[in-house]
Amino acid sequence: MMRAVRERCGADYxxxxxxxxxxxxxxxxxxxxxxxxxxxxxLQEAGADAIEISRGHYESWPGMIQGRYRGFIKAxxxxxxxxxxxxxxxxxxxxxxxxVERVAEWARPPxxxxxxxxxxxxxxxxxxxxxxxGGFHTRDGMEAALRSGAADAVSAARAFIAxxxxxxxxxxxxxxxxxxxGYCNGCIARFSGSRIDCYNPEIRGQREVMLSVVRRRGxxxxxxxxxxxxxxxxxxx
Ligand code: SF4
Numbered sequence: 001m002m003r004a005v006r007e008r009c010g011a012d013y014x015x016x017x018x019x020x021x022x023x024x025x026x027x028x029x030x031x032x033x034x035x036x037x038x039x040x041x042x043l044q045e046a047g048a049d050a051i052e053i054s055r056g057h058y059e060s061w062p063g064m065i066q067g068r069y070r071g072f073i074k075a076x077x078x079x080x081x082x083x084x085x086x087x088x089x090x091x092x093x094x095x096x097x098x099x100v101e102r103v104a105e106w107a108r109p110p111x112x113x114x115x116x117x118x119x120x121x122x123x124x125x126x127x128x129x130x131x132x133x134g135g136f137h138t139r140d141g142m143e144a145a146l147r148s149g150a151a152d153a154v155s156a157a158r159a160f161i162a163x164x165x166x167x168x169x170x171x172x173x174x175x176x177x178x179x180x181x182g183y184c185n186g187c188i189a190r191f192s193g194s195r196i197d198c199y200n201p202e203i204r205g206q207r208e209v210m211l212s213v214v215r216r217r218g219x220x221x222x223x224x225x226x227x228x229x230x231x232x233x234x235x236x237x
Contacts, residue, residue, distance in 0.1 A: 006047030016050045016131070017043050021118020024056040024063035033118060037125050044128050052131040052155060053119040062104035066114045066135055067158075067183030069104045073097035075189035075199075083193050110183035112141035113154075120150040131155050137162075137181050139170040161187050162198045163207065165214070176213040179206035 005015060019040055023030030031039070040051050056064030058081060062072075074097060076082040077090040085093075108114075115134035123130045132151035136142050137159035145154050160166050162181035169178045179198075186199035198204050 002043050002046035002048060014049045015047065016052055017048045018052040018054055019043070020057075021053045021055050021115050021122070024060040026060065026063070030060075033121055037121055040122055040126055044126055048128060050129040050131055050153075051122055051126065052133060053115055053122055053151070054133050055115050055118065062108050065185060065188055066108040067110045067185045067188075069101040069185060072101055072104075072185055072189045075186060076193075079193045080190045081192040110135060112136050112138065113145045116145055116148065116150045120148075123150055123152070129153060133157060135183065137166070142170075158183065158185075158187060161196060162200070162203050163210070165210065175219075176210040177206055179203045179210060 002015075002017070009015060020031065020036055022033050022036070043051065058064065062069060073082075073093050077085065077093055082090065082093065112135045113132070115132050119130055119132035129152035131153040132145065133155045135158075136145070136154050136156045142154045145151060156166065158181045163169060163179045165175060169175060180203070181198075182200050182203055184200045187196060190199060198207065
């Protein structure tokens with residue numbers, strides 16, 4: 001499959017493959033890190049340009065993510081991926097929710113770079129660049145991950161949902177008070193049942209303030225420079 005993708009895309013088209021550092025499936029056999037490193041080698045040989053290391057499947061919750069879990073199960077069974085489960089399973093999930101959510105929060109608290117130990121195994125073994133995702137939201141956290149040598153680059157998801165101008169805000173002067181993801185996992189609980197968005201009222205409020213600053217200052221685009229007028233328009237005036 002990887003070879004077919006490479007042939008179709010051409011030699012100079014960048015192909016990045018997201019791969020688990022561990023499958024982390026509870027109570028059943030899943031691919032181990034050693035096996036996944038072997039898969040990464042096959043992908044490298046077949047033409048992948050980089051590998052992004054993540055963790056787990058939707059079935060491995062809460063192994064897939066780290067953060068806070070209060071209200072996670074209720075949101076998941078009412079407006080998230082678990083809405084498709086049977087009424088009995090949804091009821092059972094809600095009954096055990098208080099205990100399961102507390103245990104998950106204790107076992108997998110918010111932490112930047114929680115996939116770094118897995119990424120290290122791939123970096124040690126592969127020639128192509130390794131990218132790592134997992135709880136990053138600060139410049140310090142990202143730079144420390146790169147300095148550690150465990151990965152060549154970092155990526156983020158929830159942090160960008162909370163702050164669409166994350167990159168601009170951490171490399172330059174913040175646009176306003178920066179909305180920092182609280183890792184409440186409200187967005188993960190709702191995925192596949194609701195649109196991808198931040199569902200934390202406090203963070204959403206901060207994001208609205210920041211976006212109003214962007215609108216007021218007439219900023220636009222990824223670099224947020226003011227929109228430029230076409231030179232031809234000026235020469236006509
Ligand atoms: S709902 Fe918002 S604050 Fe909570 S994890 Fe998602 S992006 Fe972060």
